[in-house]
Amino acid sequence: MGSPAGTGTGTGLINGMMGRNNIFWHECAVGRGDRQRLLKQKGCVVWITGLSGSGKSTLACTLDHELHSRGKLTYVLDGDNLRHGLNRDLGFSAHDRTENIRRVGEVAKLFADAGLICIASLISPYRRDRDSCRAILPDASFIEVFLNMPLEVCESRDPKGLYKLARAGKIKGFTGIDDPYEPPLNCEIEIKQEEGACPSPSAMAGQVVSYLEEKGFLED
Template identity: 70%
Template structure:
């Protein structure tokens, strides 16, 4: 029979091995071999030509995974955390992942900082004032002795998301990454302020879903398009109107306004409140919900 198969092998430095209760001195290693289109037999010697040598390494009794690629290269994890990653090139996810727990928990970090970690997600059109309000908010909270960090939509594209374009699928991935990083900040006890256009409801909802209830605080910058376009601080609306930028949110790509934001910041008549005033509205919400104390 011809088949494409994966084989999991176990190597041990002890002559006898009890899988249920391995002795402390036992060195275990797990290897996963991809052997496409080979004649499958129970006798392992028939596929020995497909195996690559594995260098023995000193380790703990925690499993250490080795993946042997089709080209014969062995890939190991150095953190000894029981993680075996599939190739990211083909878009597959990781497998055999075990979450490593620590004795210091979120509640401990929050007690240390005297605040509760959360994500303040500021969404709105380009030019609506997201970054300006984010900076005013972090300044006001810093003055109160609270630890914050801003994940700005433009700033993250200089590093974390520099490989992403503005196509719809890349925009979704951009928001997913920001959401995951924001979640880590919140878990650390930090008040994370994400300032991103995030035009699609489903992407914002996905970010909300990975956080505990209440810890995702959506702030909608409800500023009309004509106001944002009149401001045009980066000249992007002008370029979009001239057809030099395609897929620009609010012009030829939609912005899906939030339906049930925790906080809505809007102009009063034809006057937009100062960013400090808007920031104070967010701070009032944090105080009311108990995020500014442990």
């Protein structure tokens, strides 16, 4: 992990001497650069955002497979899956949704620091939550991928039957129905329909792989 601003290296006391703030910072001899050289890649976070049914999990898995087949070490952080473990204490209140994203961002940061290409797949509807995750990552290692599929397409797919429930009023605060999705303003990658057709999974993954290649993430 990079040390927090102002603490320098080595062990030091942060935030004064009393109460809950007796927390030190420990720096290890093996750093991010060492791990990246071992892996022959650069750690980063590919953050896939979009409506339910837009294809986030499909893209995450296809990208995972494509990069792995090139000998790259990846790990998928799936928002739903994490709610069974790390985030199982969180519900769907505004506070809990934000905390959910915050924790995934923090874990993604650790994976990137470990040298992995971390693929995070979450609806993450609010711009400020995504921007908070971006803010904790070192320069240019947060790659926001906006899966920009029309609501009608997502709703017609409805792979989990959730839109149907939301339309029937059986789920409240569902993104796209009665809760907003705030599209990114400056994402690194936008994936959208071309001439009314959705790109294939491998075309979507290819778009991300090309970006990673171009930016040098697939070499050390």
